[in-house]
Every structure is written in structure tokens, then in C-alpha cells.
Amino acid sequence: MFIEFFYILREKGVPVTPTSFLRLHKALSTGLIHSLDDFYTVARSVLVKSERYFDMYDQIFAHTFRGVEFAEPDDEEITEIAKALLEEWLKNPADIAAALGIDEKKLQQLTPEELIQYFFDRLKEQAEAHHGGNKWIGTGGTSPVGHSGYHPGGMRVGGISRNKSAIKVAMDRRYKDYSQEGPLNQSQMGEALKRLRRMVPAGPKDVVNVDKTIYETIRNGGEIEIVYSRRLRDRIKVILMIDNGGWSMDPYIYLVQTLFNYVRAQFKDLKVYYFHNTIYDEVWLDPRRRAKPEKTIDFINEDPETRLIIVGDASMAPYELMNKNGFIYLEKRRSRPSIENLQFLAGTFPHSAWINPAEKRDWGAWTVDIIKQIFPMYELTLDGLDKMVHHLMSRN
Amino acid sequence: MNQENSLNKFRGASRYVLDNELAKIVNVSIALEMPLLLKGEPGTGKTMLAYAIAESLKMPLIVLNVKSSMKLVDALYQYDTLTRLNDSRFGDSDRNVSHIEEYIKMGKIGQAFVADVRTVLLIDEIDKADTDFQDDMLDILDQMQFDIIEIDKTVRAKNRPVVIITSNAKKDLSDPFLGRCNFHHIAFPDPTMMRSIINVHFSNLQEKMIDACIETFYHLRRFDGIEKKPATRELINWIRALKADPDFNISKLHRGEVPYLGVLYKKSSDMQIAARNITRSF
Structure with missing residues (x-):
């Protein structure tokens, strides 16, 4: 039973395992599941192990x-639906507008006939393909497992109702926020960066050493x-260099800020420097890159155990990276090409990485390829951070 | 269908408002004898659920607070070498030094296994521990037994405890771990649910007052850029603060004044954002 359901879940990328599927059957055989509602809840709890997939599960x-009925609703049902739709429309135009995905003002101009027509068009569209989001319209659900409690009950879209059928609940897509596309937030970053630590004995001698x-x-x-x-304490040193100049970094400001805030809270021994596009003879302690320059060459004095993390999109004109006088500000021209500075930093800090806030498929710039050869480059995503931490800790 | 075998066995406790969905999941997990993994943002009552289950099913509750430095064996048992060493030196205790078992103390998981009655075992904030800890722990909970190496003895669970595991993290736990538990994500309560939560905490609050508080509270949660959104705990403390203030009346909330912001926001940057938004948005 439900084998098709299981395979669709798998196909759509929800990681369900045969073991959990068997377990679901065990649950069914205990006689604990009396309705489709129960089944919806129990199957989700047994099969789906992350809220990121809840939305997909719902769909x-x-x-x-x-x-099958939904593809070709019979006449009676359509009349039911239409009636319910009209009632709903009278009561709550805003909800219907949202559900049909049209503007409320536009909706008010429609005659009831036009509205119904619009609705049927949508239904047809749905029968052919899933559009997700606000194009989903519920008929109130029907059940293939022979449960009789689900009549086409009209459209309840949005709003809060305690006693919805499982299908309606599923169609609410309550878990949309948790699906994987969501942007990274601080607690997620914290999770990813938590393993970035270096335990060394420090502080007072207050733990009994049994062996000794x-x-x-x-x-x-x-x-x-x-x-x-x-006691073992975390004594990791981190240097963070952030590209905060230029419009090319603008889309990522929020993401980088979140990272920055987290990093500042997490690491006690942290230095943050700023640069524009790439690193020349100086980096700056102040975000405006004016008052407090620090010579790149002076980083030779830092502890080589320090983890160096550079954040930037690594996209620039090739000459900025390769030319002796590449720096785009005329008055700051120096003699060493930026690429040598990068190589110098990579040599000084064996544990270093480059975080690129741009999505991997946008890493088209020629300079990205060059910089990737100097620093291992990671996306600013959970996966990326995870891999970066793994890399930064690996050569211990 | 007898009561014993129904999904509605666990119905919530005196101070805990349970939604239907979660009740089903709890009951099916108990029936399947599987640990239940709960995730959700802080303040959704993950930890409270275990207390509520223990209260409603009248089982003793054993709490294992996971710490990042914790080793699995600490949660199972401890071998008190120092006391034994001391006893062997001075010999003034009534313990038999050559009898190692007298120096073995059960950890939280061990206690749940050797208890004479069925217990609720809450493993709080599992995400703090490392992956090995998590996987090994699930092995033990799967088999319901572990070995005490020092005395070469196997401890088997007399009664299979009801295991509730909580995690704050958005990141997934390891696959083998997830494969062995049931999973539920507790969403933040909606206003209707929040009303019932308030009702179990405050017995004689005016309807108007609840309305105003809930409205203000959800409004405050919607501000952009807030790092730590106020949660249920904050709301309850805030209402408590409002009740304690003799100068407070509801019209203040309607005028857009929000007293005691510090009860709701715990970070100074959040408080500034909130203060700025409040003046603007009313």
C-alpha cells in the first residue's frame, strides 16, 4: 500500500528510506491510524526527517x-465548488484574490460569471501541472482510501481553522518557510561554524587527571x-577579511552581515579587515577603508595557526588582480600585483579559505578561477560553510 | 478500539497546550517504541512537551542536558575512580574496594534503564553534542542495553523509556540518527493557539487584555531585522509584568505604547529596532 506515494516522495527529492516505509506500515498495522488526518501526521513524522522537506511532503x-477526481471534477462537484467559491468571495474577497493570484481590485470588477470562468481556467491549468504557491486551489479533498468524511467542502484558503482535512492542511503549505530555498540565518551559520575550534588546555588547573x-x-x-x-578551552584565532567595496558585493550585504555578526559573537580572538575587490599592499581595520590601514606584509607576524577566512565575490577586472598597478584607486598604486599578496597570505596561513557569497553557478568571472587556485573557495551556504570548516580543521 | 491503543492517549497536561497533530505523533512514537525528535524555534515548547508527557502519563521524568564536551559514557554511567582510590588508601568506608560495582554510578540514560517503572527520558539539545555521540546514543536506545566495561556487565532496560529528543538547530542531524527516530517540527503557535496557551497560564485575564496583548505581540514579531524574536516565554513574562504594573491599562497598547520592551527583547540591537519601529508603525 502507498508504494506510489513513497516513490513520488523519493523522486521529488525527499530522502525517505525503505526502513522508514516499513515502519510506517508497522504503524498502520498497530491500528492507531483511523483517518487520513492521522495518516498525514504519522506518515510525515515517520518518513520525513527534516522540516525542510515538510513543504515538499505537503505538496x-x-x-x-x-x-484522480481532481483532474476531471464531475459536474456536481464543480457546482459545489463554484457555489462555495462565490460564498467565500462575498465574505472575504481578499482571501479569494490571494488564492487565485489576482489583484483584489481586479477581482472586484469581475462579474460572478467571469470569476467562475477564471476559476475553471485555473483548475484546468492545475490538472496539467503543478504551479505551486498561490495557484493551488483546493476542492476540499477526496480520499482514495475509502474514508467517507471528506466532501468537497468549498474553498478554505489561508485563515486559521482547527479542523481541516489533511489534504487542506497539506495544501496550506504551512512549512514553505522551512523549505530549502530559504536564506541562511544566524542560527544556521552558528551550526555550521560551531566545529571551527581548536581545543587547547588553558585556565586554572581544576580537572582531576585520573591517569596521572x-x-x-x-x-x-x-x-x-x-x-x-x-581544562580544554577553545583558543582558535580567526582573521576575517571582507570585501566591502563596490556594487558587485551589494546583493550580499545582508548575508555577509549575518555571517559577520555571528563570527564576532562566536570567536573571542577575531580580527576583521576590509578590502575592495582584492587584496593589495594594505587592508583596513575600519569599514570605510581610510583611517586604519594595515600592511599586508605584516601578517607574517601572526600565528600561522590562525584561520584566515576571506569573504568576497572574487569578481573583478583581470588587471586588478594581475597588474602591478592594478589597484583601481589611482592614488593607491603600488608595485606588487594583488595576486602575489594573495599568494603570500595563503603561504602565511596554511589554514585559509575563501567564502564567495555568490551562488556557484554565477562564478563565471575569470578571476574566480585564478583565486580558486590560491584559496579553496566555498559558497556562503550551509553546505559551503560546512565544507569550509572541514577544510580549515582538516590539516591539524 | 480500546483506550490503551488509541492515538488520543496523551492529551496534554495542566500547563501545556497540545495541538492535535503533535498528540498523534507522540502517541504513535510511544506505540512504535521510537524516540521522538523535536525541532522548532526556541519558545515553541519542545522541552515542556516532555514534562507534559511525564505528567499526563504519570511517569517519572529523567532529563539529560547535553553539553558539547559530553561523552556518551557520561550519560550511561560513571566509574568513580577517585573514591575507590581513596577507599583503598584509607579503608574507612563500608564499601568493598575490590567490588568495582560499588563505584559505578548510573548516568541519566542508565537511570532510565534501571528504573523499576517506565520513565520519560528527555534528551535536551542533542545538537550540542558531536555526531559520534548522537549516533552511538541512538544505537544504545535502539538496543536498549549497554555494557559497563569495567565490570563486564550488560545493563538492559527493565522498561523501555519514552524517549524525547530536542534540537534547536536548523541543520540536519546525521542520517543514521534520523533514521532511528520519528520527527516533528513544532511551528510557532498561531494567535488562536497562543490564546489557549495564555489561558492555561493566566486564569482570570480579561478577553480584551488578551486580545490586545496577542495583537501587539504578533505585531512585534514581524519587525524586520530582529535577531531574537520574542517567543512564548517572553510573552508570558510580559503579560505578568503588565499585570503587576498598577499604572497599566489596555488603552496604552491600543495607543501603540509598549511598556517593558526589555522583557520581550533580550538584545540591545533588537530593542533599538523595535523601539524605532513601534513609533513609526502606529
């Missing part, structure tokens, strides 16, 4: 269990000698 559930205690006690001829050691 597939609605698709699967709405049944036993060893020392025996050496002492049985006279107890308790040995304390220091």
Missing part, C-alpha cells in the same frame, strides 16, 4: 491523495597524589 501528499593521579600515587608508594590539569 506531494495533496497531489497523491487528492485523487594513579601513576603519581603508585610512584609515591600508595600515598595518594592527586594531579590536576587544565
Whole structure:
């Protein structure tokens, strides 16, 4: 039973495992599931293990269990639906407008006949393909598993109702916010960066070291000698260099800010520098890149165990990276091409990485390829950060 | 269908408002004898659920607060070497030094296993521990037994505890881990739900007052750029603060004044954003 449902879930990228599918059947056989509502809830809890897939689950559930009828609703049903739609329209034009995806003002100009026509057009469209989002219209749901409680009950779209059928609940797409496309927020970054740490003994000696205690006690001829050691503390040093100049970084300001805020809260030993497009002989401690320059060459004095993270889109004109006088500000022209500075930094800090806030498919610039050869480059996504942390910690 | 075997066995507790969906999931997890993994933003009552289950099913609750430095064996048992060493040196206790078992203390998971009655085991904030901890722990909860290496003894669960695991993280836990639990994500309560939550916490609050508070609260949650949105806990404390203030009346909220912002927002940057938005938006 429900094998088709299982395979559609798999096909659409929800990671469901055969074990969990069997477990669902076990749940069915316990006699605990009495209705489609129960099935919706239980199947989700057993099969789907992340809220990111809840939205997809809802869509597939609605698709699967709405049944064949939806493709060709019979006349009676359509009349039902139309009647309900009209009632709803009278009561709450805004909701209907939102559900049909048309402007409320435009909706008010429609005659009831036009509205129904519009609605049927939409239905047809739906029967052919899924459009997701606000184009979904519910008939109230029908169940293929022989449960009788679900009559076409008209359209309840949005709003809060406690006693919805599972299909209606599924069609609400309540979990849209959690689906994978969502932007990264601070707690997600925190999760990804949590593993970036270096434990070293520090602080007062307040932990009993059992091995040493036993060893020392025996050496002492049985006279107890308790040995304390220091606790392991995180002592990682991080240098963050952020490209904060130029319009090309503008779309990512919010993302980078979030990263920055998190990093500032998380790492005690953190230095942040700013640069524009790429790194020349100086980077700046102040975001305006004027008052506090720091010579790039001076980073040789830093602890080589420091993790260097550079954030930038790595997209620029080739000469900015390769030319001796590449810096786009005339008065700041220096002699060393930027690429040498980058190579110098990569050599100084063996644990370094470049975060590119642009999506990977947009990494078209020629300079991206060059910089990728110097620093391992990662996307500013959960996956990317994860991989970066893995890389930064790997060569310990 | 007898009561014992119905999905509606667990119906919430005196201070906990349970939605239907979650009740079903809890009951099916108990029936399938599987750990239930709960995720959701802070303030949605993940931890409270375990307390509520324990209260309503009248089982003792054992809480394992996971810490990042924790090793799995700490959660199972501890071998108190220092005391034994001390006893062997001075010999003034009534413990038998050559009997190692007397120096084994059960950890939280161990306690749940050896308890004489069925217990609710809450494993709070599992995401703090590393992946190995999580996977190994699930192995033990799967098999319901673990070995005490020092005395070469296997501890088997007398009663299979009801296991509730919470996680704050948005990131997924490892696949083997997820494969062994049921999963639910608790969404932030909607206003209707929030009203019932307030009702169980405050018995004699005026309807108007609840309306005004809820409206203001959800309005405050919608501001852009807030890092830590006020959650249920904050709302309840805020209402408590408002009740305690003799000068407060509802018209203040209607005028757009929000007293005691500090109860709702816990970060200074959030408070500034909120203060700015409040003056603008009313």
C-alpha cells in the first residue's frame, strides 16, 4: 500500500528510506491510524526527517491523495465548488484574490460569471501541472482510501481553522518557510561554524587527571597524589577579511552581515579587515577603508595557526588582480600585483579559505578561477560553510 | 478500539497546550517504541512537551542536558575512580574496594534503564553534542542495553523509556540518527493557539487584555531585522509584568505604547529596532 506515494516522495527529492516505509506500515498495522488526518501526521513524522522537506511532503501528499477526481471534477462537484467559491468571495474577497493570484481590485470588477470562468481556467491549468504557491486551489479533498468524511467542502484558503482535512492542511503549505530555498540565518551559520575550534588546555588547573593521579600515587608508594590539569578551552584565532567595496558585493550585504555578526559573537580572538575587490599592499581595520590601514606584509607576524577566512565575490577586472598597478584607486598604486599578496597570505596561513557569497553557478568571472587556485573557495551556504570548516580543521 | 491503543492517549497536561497533530505523533512514537525528535524555534515548547508527557502519563521524568564536551559514557554511567582510590588508601568506608560495582554510578540514560517503572527520558539539545555521540546514543536506545566495561556487565532496560529528543538547530542531524527516530517540527503557535496557551497560564485575564496583548505581540514579531524574536516565554513574562504594573491599562497598547520592551527583547540591537519601529508603525 502507498508504494506510489513513497516513490513520488523519493523522486521529488525527499530522502525517505525503505526502513522508514516499513515502519510506517508497522504503524498502520498497530491500528492507531483511523483517518487520513492521522495518516498525514504519522506518515510525515515517520518518513520525513527534516522540516525542510515538510513543504515538499505537503505538496506531494495533496497531489497523491487528492485523487484522480481532481483532474476531471464531475459536474456536481464543480457546482459545489463554484457555489462555495462565490460564498467565500462575498465574505472575504481578499482571501479569494490571494488564492487565485489576482489583484483584489481586479477581482472586484469581475462579474460572478467571469470569476467562475477564471476559476475553471485555473483548475484546468492545475490538472496539467503543478504551479505551486498561490495557484493551488483546493476542492476540499477526496480520499482514495475509502474514508467517507471528506466532501468537497468549498474553498478554505489561508485563515486559521482547527479542523481541516489533511489534504487542506497539506495544501496550506504551512512549512514553505522551512523549505530549502530559504536564506541562511544566524542560527544556521552558528551550526555550521560551531566545529571551527581548536581545543587547547588553558585556565586554572581544576580537572582531576585520573591517569596521572594513579601513576603519581603508585610512584609515591600508595600515598595518594592527586594531579590536576587544565581544562580544554577553545583558543582558535580567526582573521576575517571582507570585501566591502563596490556594487558587485551589494546583493550580499545582508548575508555577509549575518555571517559577520555571528563570527564576532562566536570567536573571542577575531580580527576583521576590509578590502575592495582584492587584496593589495594594505587592508583596513575600519569599514570605510581610510583611517586604519594595515600592511599586508605584516601578517607574517601572526600565528600561522590562525584561520584566515576571506569573504568576497572574487569578481573583478583581470588587471586588478594581475597588474602591478592594478589597484583601481589611482592614488593607491603600488608595485606588487594583488595576486602575489594573495599568494603570500595563503603561504602565511596554511589554514585559509575563501567564502564567495555568490551562488556557484554565477562564478563565471575569470578571476574566480585564478583565486580558486590560491584559496579553496566555498559558497556562503550551509553546505559551503560546512565544507569550509572541514577544510580549515582538516590539516591539524 | 480500546483506550490503551488509541492515538488520543496523551492529551496534554495542566500547563501545556497540545495541538492535535503533535498528540498523534507522540502517541504513535510511544506505540512504535521510537524516540521522538523535536525541532522548532526556541519558545515553541519542545522541552515542556516532555514534562507534559511525564505528567499526563504519570511517569517519572529523567532529563539529560547535553553539553558539547559530553561523552556518551557520561550519560550511561560513571566509574568513580577517585573514591575507590581513596577507599583503598584509607579503608574507612563500608564499601568493598575490590567490588568495582560499588563505584559505578548510573548516568541519566542508565537511570532510565534501571528504573523499576517506565520513565520519560528527555534528551535536551542533542545538537550540542558531536555526531559520534548522537549516533552511538541512538544505537544504545535502539538496543536498549549497554555494557559497563569495567565490570563486564550488560545493563538492559527493565522498561523501555519514552524517549524525547530536542534540537534547536536548523541543520540536519546525521542520517543514521534520523533514521532511528520519528520527527516533528513544532511551528510557532498561531494567535488562536497562543490564546489557549495564555489561558492555561493566566486564569482570570480579561478577553480584551488578551486580545490586545496577542495583537501587539504578533505585531512585534514581524519587525524586520530582529535577531531574537520574542517567543512564548517572553510573552508570558510580559503579560505578568503588565499585570503587576498598577499604572497599566489596555488603552496604552491600543495607543501603540509598549511598556517593558526589555522583557520581550533580550538584545540591545533588537530593542533599538523595535523601539524605532513601534513609533513609526502606529
